[in-house]
Amino acid sequence: MNERPVYDVCVIGAGIVGCAVARELSRYRVRVLLVERGEDVGLGATKANSGIVHGAYSSAHGTLKASLCRAGALMYPRLNGELAFGYRRTGALVLAFSPEEKRTIADLAANGLANGDDDLQLLGAEQVRRLEPRINPEVQAALLCPSVGVASPYEMAIALAENAIANGVELRLASEVTSLSLDDQRDGSRFRLVAGGREAAARFVVNAAGVYADRVASFVGEPGFRIVPRQGQYVLFERGTGAAVSRVIFQVPSARGKGILVTSTYHGNLMIGPNANDVEDPEDEGTSLDVLGHIVATARRSLPDFDLRQALTTFAGVRATSDTKDFVVGAGAVPGFINAGGIDSPGLTSAPAIAERVRDLLADAGLRLEPRPEFEPARRPIIVPKSLSDKEVVPLLEAPGPGRIVCRCERVTEGEILDAMSRGIPVRTIDSVKKRTRAGMGKCQGRFCRPRVAAILARESGVDDAEAIRAYEQHLASKSRALTRLVRMGAWSGAEAGTAIKP
Numbered sequence: 001m002n003e004r005p006v007y008d009v010c011v012i013g014a015g016i017v018g019c020a021v022a023r024e025l026s027r028y029r030v031r032v033l034l035v036e037r038g039e040d041v042g043l044g045a046t047k048a049n050s051g052i053v054h055g056a057y058s059s060a061h062g063t064l065k066a067s068l069c070r071a072g073a074l075m076y077p078r079l080n081g082e083l084a085f086g087y088r089r090t091g092a093l094v095l096a097f098s099p100e101e102k103r104t105i106a107d108l109a110a111n112g113l114a115n116g117d118d119d120l121q122l123l124g125a126e127q128v129r130r131l132e133p134r135i136n137p138e139v140q141a142a143l144l145c146p147s148v149g150v151a152s153p154y155e156m157a158i159a160l161a162e163n164a165i166a167n168g169v170e171l172r173l174a175s176e177v178t179s180l181s182l183d184d185q186r187d188g189s190r191f192r193l194v195a196g197g198r199e200a201a202a203r204f205v206v207n208a209a210g211v212y213a214d215r216v217a218s219f220v221g222e223p224g225f226r227i228v229p230r231q232g233q234y235v236l237f238e239r240g241t242g243a244a245v246s247r248v249i250f251q252v253p254s255a256r257g258k259g260i261l262v263t264s265t266y267h268g269n270l271m272i273g274p275n276a277n278d279v280e281d282p283e284d285e286g287t288s289l290d291v292l293g294h295i296v297a298t299a300r301r302s303l304p305d306f307d308l309r310q311a312l313t314t315f316a317g318v319r320a321t322s323d324t325k326d327f328v329v330g331a332g333a334v335p336g337f338i339n340a341g342g343i344d345s346p347g348l349t350s351a352p353a354i355a356e357r358v359r360d361l362l363a364d365a366g367l368r369l370e371p372r373p374e375f376e377p378a379r380r381p382i383i384v385p386k387s388l389s390d391k392e393v394v395p396l397l398e399a400p401g402p403g404r405i406v407c408r409c410e411r412v413t414e415g416e417i418l419d420a421m422s423r424g425i426p427v428r429t430i431d432s433v434k435k436r437t438r439a440g441m442g443k444c445q446g447r448f449c450r451p452r453v454a455a456i457l458a459r460e461s462g463v464d465d466a467e468a469i470r471a472y473e474q475h476l477a478s479k480s481r482a483l484t485r486l487v488r489m490g491a492w493s494g495a496e497a498g499t500a501i502k503p
């Protein structure tokens, strides 16, 4: 007798793509397993990116990137209305500082129009300065893309996964798929997999394994693509600093990517980056002084006067760039195996549209999609708006019950943390609490709330609190070293605008 659980679909990888696919499939009467090697959802490229909902103007016409970016971006307002993960339409400017760059933005506008961006405008210097008074006055022109927005990427993955689980999807964390083989059974399953040491069987498999998508595809044959990991580093500033710009500010793109941008995050932190360097290690999330120095100097070309002393932290993400130079979304080597790999930028923007495409590919491959009338599209937000003054916070720091403030900087209450821990995804690390509630994201970077969060994890989930703190501090260490050195170099004043920082 075969006692392995049999799923209609197994989705490998719970980044933004895997979570979006799982949530899309949860609309139908299908049994879905979402497996993830990490301790949480959204821990790959999804946790460390610019968070921009891009226009399609910078993706080559005729590519999957161009069509899925445009389709995905259009889905954001509705999706955020349902799932409340945090999205705001801001618009974007691509700045031109020379006649040659002016020609480039005109080309981008033509490409954007061909890709469906029908609201692009070319602006003169004076118009640009009026829209963004703090940007470099040497700007000569800009391309305005009003439909661009900012989103909170890891909150979006969490929201999609929570909603998928609420609609019947099964999630297994800390479950790396180490083996996947063909195994036709009488129950209709075609794939046998081992994830986190446990076996399962599935009729269809979706490969959304990010930087390891080529490896996962190779389990069942020739992958047909190779992932080239491409790293990008960032500097993130205190909350409130994002008000320096109203839009996402790009410079003209290069062959390697969209270049270094200046933006406010969804939560109002100024953020600058990323570079684009190929790396050997697909999980290389370290930051380095020379790269950060280059990012600071390049960002000052757009916004000369940001204050580096307000920098909170640095971080890096790794793009799963495919050697095919496009997303790889299609049927794989064997029937029933669907790739959603090579999803570098604009993968966050495209994820909702990738999910619909994967759904259609599964249907083409024979998956019967019968809608579930009880599908519930809505999910409540975790973070609630705060307006407490510093004085009002003090008595609440030791208040009993859910109103107790655990994180002083971001005013996160115990109630919010308990809510975040009771939504179907096991929350077992300080970092997972931070991503859901913002506890630890403020000026003190968790020095105050870390032991308090660890104590709640210990009380509610039996997590060893000392171990949780140790793991979290290890995770922070490399970032704060690079940041301290960067700030010490004295690279903060507006007077140094445009000067290169030498490591």
Ligand SMILES: Cc1cc2nc3c(=O)[nH]c(=O)nc-3n(C[C@H](O)[C@H](O)[C@H](O)COP(=O)(O)OP(=O)(O)OC[C@H]3O[C@@H](n4cnc5c(N)ncnc54)[C@H](O)[C@@H]3O)c2cc1C
Pocket (backbone or CB within 6 Å): 012, 013, 014, 015, 016, 017, 018, 035, 036, 037, 038, 041, 042, 043, 044, 045, 046, 047, 048, 049, 050, 051, 052, 053, 054, 175, 176, 177, 178, 208, 209, 210, 211, 212, 213, 216, 230, 231, 232, 233, 274, 316, 317, 318, 319, 320, 340, 343, 344, 345, 346, 347, 348, 349, 350
């Ligand atoms: C620096 C940078 C900036 C970016 N900026 C933007 C932007 O502004 N806008 C935009 O639209 N896009 C942007 N992107 C792209 C976007 O972040 C990615 O396209 C998107 O996050 C990819 O999602 P994913 O789910 O494919 O991959 P990931 O988020 O990497 O998820 C893949 C998951 O698969 C899991 N996994 C791997 N192997 C296995 C296995 N064997 N078993 C189980 N699980 C496995 C991993 O642990 C991981 O969680 C950026 C990317 C980077 C790195």
